[in-house]
Amino acid sequence: MPRKPDHLQGSLDLILLKALEHGPNHGFGITLHIESVSGGLLSVEEGSLYPALHRLERGQLIAGEWKVTGNQRRARVYQITAGGKKRLAEAAESWKSVNKGIARMFRYAQ
């Protein structure tokens, strides 16, 4: 019986979902994608990447599958699910509003 987490566990889940929204990818590909898109500002701790992927998979937000990649290597490729997209949209919304709120606080404080 899968148990849906009530909220995304911190920002890592959000970042992973966002990365996969771009297209299916394997774990290593995801780290590269995040590093390049964030312009090197964000880097993913490799040790926490895989447990997070499996947690998301268990919550049915992403789906993993063994596939053969472009250079003939077998890798486990993850893909965002419809549920994942929905959750990502919600999270993005709340992330934005939290962000907005914090930004206002800072402005006010200044």
Next chain:
Amino acid sequence: MKRDDDLDRDLREEIETHLRMRAEHSAIGEQRARKQFGNKTQIQEEMRSMHISPYLDELMQDLRYASRRALRMPGFTFAILAAIAVGIGASSAVFSVVDRILFRPLPYAHEEQLVWLGMTAPIAGGEDFLLGGDYLDWKDQQQVFSHFTASQGVEACDVTEDNPVRLRCMAAATDYLETFGYAPVIGRNLQRGEDQHVLISHALWQARYNGRRDVLNETIQLNGKPWRIAGVLPADFEIPSLARVDLVTPLGLDETSERARTGRVSFLKAWARLKPGVSLRQADAALQPLFRQSLKYVPPSFVKEVKLVTYSLRERQARNSRIISLTLLAAVLAVLLIACANVTNLLLARAAASEREAAIRAAIGASRARLVRQTLTESLLLTFTGGVLGLLLGNAFLKIAASLAPAGIPRLQNATLDARVLAFTLAITLLCGLLCGVIPSLRTASVQALTGARSTSVHSWTRPALVTVQIALASALLYSASLLSESLWKLQETPLGIATNNLISTSVSLRDARYAQTPLRDDFWNRLDDQIARLPGVTSYAFSDSLPPSGRAATRIFARMRIDGKPEDVRGGTGGMVLWRSVTPAYFKTMGIALRQGRVFTTAEDAKIGPQQPPALVLSERLARKLFGTPDAAGRLVKPGPDAPWSSVVGVVGDAKNNGFEPDDPEFYAPLSRQSGRANLILAVRTSANPALMRDLMRNAITALDSHIPLTFETMEQRTSQLTEGPRFNTAVLGFFSLAGLLLGATGIYSVVSFLVSQRTKEIGIRLALGASAQSIRQLILRNAIVWTLAGCGAGTGLVALGLPYLKNLLYQTPPTRPWTAGAVLAGMAAVAILASLVPAIRAARLDPIQTLRHD
């Protein structure tokens, strides 16, 4: 979820792939990539945990915790397991027996359409019957049934060829099998107008013919005539009366004479299958006109006593064993409830003892749901272990029960722990586990318990209530068992009127065609008479056409008997049945039936010498009183029936038990004529030797005359003990249950009182320190126990009162409301309960106040 090994391999491969990609991409060695990645094993373990259900994980934790606790307190665990094993074992055993009677699907297709019908009248002894003519007329005229069939009763028949054996034959209409939805496994059904063809049972086919398929069209010598085997019955063939049947023969009614109700009239049993959409009630209504038409043939004085009956097959079939089945089921469920109450109490006691532990767990963050789940897991673990032990025990119970060989419960011999019983056991085990776990788990673990400020349980009423229920159930069981044993004792003490020791009998049949002529048969009896007379060890012997205490005998209708030249009494009613037997003069001496007045027959009467004299009769005392109002009947004249001659009563003898459980029927004896040409007689021998030795001598004597006669011997002790077999079994089983209930109830009250003492240790210490006497402490503790016991006994009496209408049917001449029995049982129950609580009470009074106050 994937299997563990697969999962582990996947996780490892995923990490390895990552490491290789990293090493290639960043152009670093794999060693370095590995280092950068971190603790691989730990990460893999973390990934793995994402795939394991948290419930399952917690369940495993709880199970480990529960089994550790169970092993830590072996005495406690043993008490729980024993209670559950006994409760569940007994329940499964009883269920496997009554399931076959009450719930099991019958082997008939669409059994709900099957109807058991017929007429009933007191003279038929409660049996349902249909006369041959009625059967034929009804079958033609009815419109509510798709099938309407009939059979004769099951009768003994002899295979008169090599390996002679006595079998059980039933003559049935040709559509009998079809009505019940059967077809022969090999061969074909019997056909109309076809005589001398038989169907053989599957068992007989296997045993006598080794299951040969070419058995068809072979002949079997039956009662001296050759019969052709037309087919083999299916293995699950079962007739509604559940009697064993080895051979089915054609009914072969003489339709013309049956319809005219002249000549020989057949007594049949009838069944029918309802047309789709027709209810039993509608069928009954539709049969009424046919029934009224049949009543025209019944003598007017009997009409009032004849009734039409229609039952669903299952209802009628379970009629005889239904009450005992329900009684046993109720009794065993009572035992199970007592056991569950015990377990609940023990778990409650332990939960209270570990209240602090629970409070600590709650304080450090265990949710209430988690604690409830843990308690339930624990009780389920215990009940399931107990359930498995119970199944083993149940199997043993069943073996013991089957070896007691009761005649009262059909199909007990082949009751087994099958899938249905296992499902039942699983269900009650689960129910018990939840029942026992729910109350303890509902106790709120509160942090207050840590302070010691409040130490009594929130549900302080549950424990006494459970004990009261236990005592109520146990006393109800005891009371019922005591009624049954009293009834059994009465039954065994009933004077039989027969000296049962050293008396052995066998039934001898001359059914072979070689004895077709009467003189040949008479010749056989005479030669047998000579042989037996010459045997050593024979004190006395006799021939008769039937033998007490049960079984068939010839009958007359009392109302048709005339006395002293008076006309027949036509006031109405049958007056019941009168049994009669044809016996040789030595019958009374052989059976040990006492002569009350006059004399028994003489050899001259036996040989029918002097036809100018009226035939002689001997009356039983009961009949003499009923006919003449006095046992002083020698010399009076009696005409036993319209077709019988006026006869002279030469003597009156004592009553002999002759009607099973029912009150005895009146009885008379006629001399067995030496020229009767009878095909079947019973030989009874009283011996000074060992009956087993006598049996061999008798067998030799008979086989010397004819080796094709099947013989079975019975001592009179065997015959009479069959009468009490059913009640003996009921009493033994119920007695066992009530003992189990008593023991469980006693341990229940003991454990609760002990627990309360331990809870009140401090209070008792203070009382003692303030000068309370040991006596007053004992009273303090006992007072509660006495109140619960009395309440329980009261409720138990109420339960018995509710069950009495059913219980009454199992009792023989015992008025079911007996103040003395009730008083004795309740006093006994109370004594045991109070004794059980006396032990902890005495212990409480001996407490050392200093020690108790120091006690944390």
